[in-house]
Amino acid sequence: MKFDFLTSTLVLANIANAAILPQAALSLENEIETMETYLGLLGPSEISELPLVNSTELQALITHEALFARAEKLYEIAGHSNKSYGHPTRVIGSKGHWATIGYIEHELKKLHGYYNVTTQPFKAFMSEIFSFNATIDDEVPKSLVEMDMSPPTPKKAPVYGELFLVSNSGCTDDDYANVTGKIAFVKRGECAFGDKAQLAAKYGALAAIIYNNEPGEIRGTLGVPPEGVKVASAVGINKEEGDKYAKLLSEGQTLKASVQVDSYVGPITTVNVIAETNHGDPDNVVMLGAHSDSVAAGPGINDDGSGTISLLEVAKQLTNYRVENKVRFAFWAAEEEGLLGSNYYADNLTPGENEKIRLFMDYDMMASPNYEYEVYDANNVDNPKGSEELKNLYIDYYTSLGLNYTLIPFDGRSDYVGFIEHGIPGGGIAAGAEKDNAENGEVLDRCYHQLCDDISNIAWDAFLINTQLIAHSVATYGASLKDFPVRVNTTDVNALSFAYRGDKLIF
Ligand SMILES: *[C@@H]1O[C@H](CO)[C@@H](O)[C@H](O)[C@H]1NC(C)=O
Ligand SMILES: *[C@@H]1O[C@H](CO)[C@@H](O)[C@H](O)[C@H]1NC(C)=O
Numbered sequence: 145m146k147f148d149f150l151t152s153t154l155v156l157a158n159i160a161n162a163a164i165l166p167q168a169a170l171s172l173e174n175e176i177e178t179m180e181t182y183l184g185l186l187g188p189s190e191i192s193e194l195p196l197v198n199s200t201e202l203q204a205l206i207t208h209e210a211l212f213a214r215a216e217k218l219y220e221i222a223g224h225s226n227k228s229y230g231h232p233t234r235v236i237g238s239k240g241h242w243a244t245i246g247y248i249e250h251e252l253k254k255l256h257g258y259y260n261v262t263t264q265p266f267k268a269f270m271s272e273i274f275s276f277n278a279t280i281d282d283e284v285p286k287s288l289v290e291m292d293m294s295p296p297t298p299k300k301a302p303v304y305g306e307l308f309l310v311s312n313s314g315c316t317d318d319d320y321a322n323v324t325g326k327i328a329f330v331k332r333g334e335c336a337f338g339d340k341a342q343l344a345a346k347y348g349a350l351a352a353i354i355y356n357n358e359p360g361e362i363r364g365t366l367g368v369p370p371e372g373v374k375v376a377s378a379v380g381i382n383k384e385e386g387d388k389y390a391k392l393l394s395e396g397q398t399l400k401a402s403v404q405v406d407s408y409v410g411p412i413t414t415v416n417v418i419a420e421t422n423h424g425d426p427d428n429v430v431m432l433g434a435h436s437d438s439v440a441a442g443p444g445i446n447d448d449g450s451g452t453i454s455l456l457e458v459a460k461q462l463t464n465y466r467v468e469n470k471v472r473f474a475f476w477a478a479e480e481e482g483l484l485g486s487n488y489y490a491d492n493l494t495p496g497e498n499e500k501i502r503l504f505m506d507y508d509m510m511a512s513p514n515y516e517y518e519v520y521d522a523n524n525v526d527n528p529k530g531s532e533e534l535k536n537l538y539i540d541y542y543t544s545l546g547l548n549y550t551l552i553p554f555d556g557r558s559d560y561v562g563f564i565e566h567g568i569p570g571g572g573i574a575a576g577a578e579k580d581n582a583e584n585g586e587v588l589d590r591c592y593h594q595l596c597d598d599i600s601n602i603a604w605d606a607f608l609i610n611t612q613l614i615a616h617s618v619a620t621y622g623a624s625l626k627d628f629p630v631r632v633n634t635t636d637v638n639a640l641s642f643a644y645r646g647d648k649l650i651f
């Protein structure tokens with residue numbers, strides 16, 4: 145399928161027609177038009193007079209002051225949501241998010257026409273679980289957790305039925321024989337949680353309880369429901385409790401159960417913002433991205449305000465130079481709903497557009513307060529060729545500054561997934577989320593996905609270093625890709641190669 149890029153004005157008009165009014169973005173744009181005049185466009189001759197981008201120099205142009213000023217601006221923007229949400233947030237659909245989009249577009253468009261700035265609208269899904277509950281044999285399982293994207297039970301009330309042990313991993317139709325009118329009890333594994341919930345609904349289950357097949361919390365998402373497909377309400381429990389009940393059921397015992405979910409799952413239109421240098425080799429595109437949205441709980445200044453700010457500042461400073469290869473900056477929406485914007489983008493690249501992207505670099509959470517310097521542990525065997533060279537660029541950088549770095553699993557928690565799954569080399573860096581810092585045993589980001597992810601949740605030293613590393617990556621590949629592996633033409637898509645879609649497990 146071909147891209148359906150539209151001008152931002154048109155997009156805003158369309159969205160307004162769809163009854164989701166991005167007033168914040170509109171008013172911000174009006175304000176900008178009257179207050180400022182965009183600087184004159186740079187023509188080809190002016191561009192050719194600029195020096196070729198130089199990593200040392202580009203890095204030197206990144207300052208604390210600029211990062212701080214942008215962080216303050218983003219927090220102020222998140223405050224546009226106060227009225228509807230009761231607190232600052234930049235979650236998709238909120239005024240805070242639309243104002244973020246408006247800010248990103250404005251910041252890029254004012255740079256002398258150095259970038260071609262476009263927006264890509266797409267349909268995303270919002271999900272909010274307001275409450276959930278379940279009982280088995282009249283007891284609430286101790287390990288009970290919600291499943292993201294679960295539809296509500298009818299009238300948000302509990303459903304009652306016998307617990308039915310689904311055969312095998314519950315990935316085929318046969319496994320659900322006789323589940324009708326009962327509550328499906330399904331083991332995790334082999335296929336996505338969403339597939340299990342769809343099969344349960346297809347065979348008339350009242351709801352589903354999914355139990356883990358390995359120690360630890362299940363923290364899953366049912367994913368975006370395909371159009372016109374029914375999905376059972378679902379909750380999760382751990383392996384210990386799951387195995388206990390599965391054993392009783394397999395011994396022929398009858399167990400009564402109930403499930404209740406009060407939630408909202410619904411479609412919403414939002415946009416990715418893409419900005420590409422107007423000059424540079426169009427057949428060799430260096431791409432990088434951060435996500436523009438936050439979770440509903442807070443303003444998301446570290447997650448991923450930090451990456452958004454880093455990209456904007458690098459994009460601004462890059463205009464002092466000329467590049468050999470086109471550099472394309474992406475600001476994804478709906479990352480927090482399961483990487484929806486970046487997946488939409490990667491899924492809709494034509495083969496010709498796909499082959500021109502030499503690599504994708506992901507920058508999500510650059511300034512966690514108790515940070516570590518994390519590098520995604522990509523390689524050239526499991527991931528497209530070039531992913532390992534990119535990983536080594538990051539490692540060499542931290543090493544050259546005498547900084548410790550930590551390799552972290554390349555398991556699908558951020559926006560690189562769509563690229564890797566479509567054969568495009570990728571990788572990235574991060575400063576840490578809910579895990580503990582190995583050096584001091586404290587959580588890396590104490591405000592991860594919370595209201596307190598505000599300006600005080602930023603480690604300014606890590607923010608500066610990581611933004612300079614982003615500048616280094618852009619300068620290195622923007623100047624030359626001669627040492628970087630050529631693209632292998634692959635159309636292989638392994639849809640389940642990653643366990644996560646964002647912060648939630650998918651299978
Ligand atoms: C980049 O700039 C630095 C500082 O101006 C200079 O020392 C270096 O030689 C330049 N590198 C290249 C490859 O031109
Ligand atoms: C939104 O709420 C935050 C926190 O209470 C406050 O700091 C900020 O000023 C508010 N912004 C607006 C625009 O109301």
Ligand SMILES: *[C@@H]1O[C@H](CO)[C@@H](O)[C@H](O)[C@H]1NC(C)=O
Nearest residue numbers: 147149260261262418420422
């Ligand atoms: C700007 O980018 C869009 C999306 O890739 C493309 O369709 C359009 O032709 C580009 N415009 C220019 C002037 O390059």
Ligand SMILES: *[C@@H]1O[C@H](CO)[C@@H](O)[C@H](O)[C@H]1NC(C)=O
Nearest residue numbers: 275276277278279282283284
């Ligand atoms: C869940 O259901 C049980 C049994 O009906 C009830 O005792 C408990 O209060 C409920 N918990 C919540 C959070 O609704």
Ligand SMILES: *[C@@H]1O[C@H](CO)[C@@H](O)[C@H](O)[C@H]1NC(C)=O
Nearest residue numbers: 309311318319320321322323
């Ligand atoms: C389904 O129920 C029928 C009738 O009770 C029984 O013969 C059959 O074995 C059951 N199938 C499974 C898979 O439990």
Ligand SMILES: *[C@@H]1O[C@H](CO)[C@@H](O)[C@H](O)[C@H]1NC(C)=O
Nearest residue numbers: 545546547548549582583584
């Ligand atoms: C790197 O890690 C080692 C071992 O934990 C520690 O002793 C050292 O201080 C760390 N260096 C830096 C620059 O953080």
Ligand SMILES: *[C@@H]1O[C@H](CO)[C@@H](O)[C@H](O)[C@H]1NC(C)=O
Nearest residue numbers: 494495496499632633634635
């Ligand atoms: C890559 O594969 C696509 C789809 O099969 C094909 O259209 C394209 O021509 C191929 N490109 C190269 C460079 O082989």
Ligand SMILES: [Zn+2]
Nearest residue numbers: 447448508509
């Ligand atoms: Zn994030």
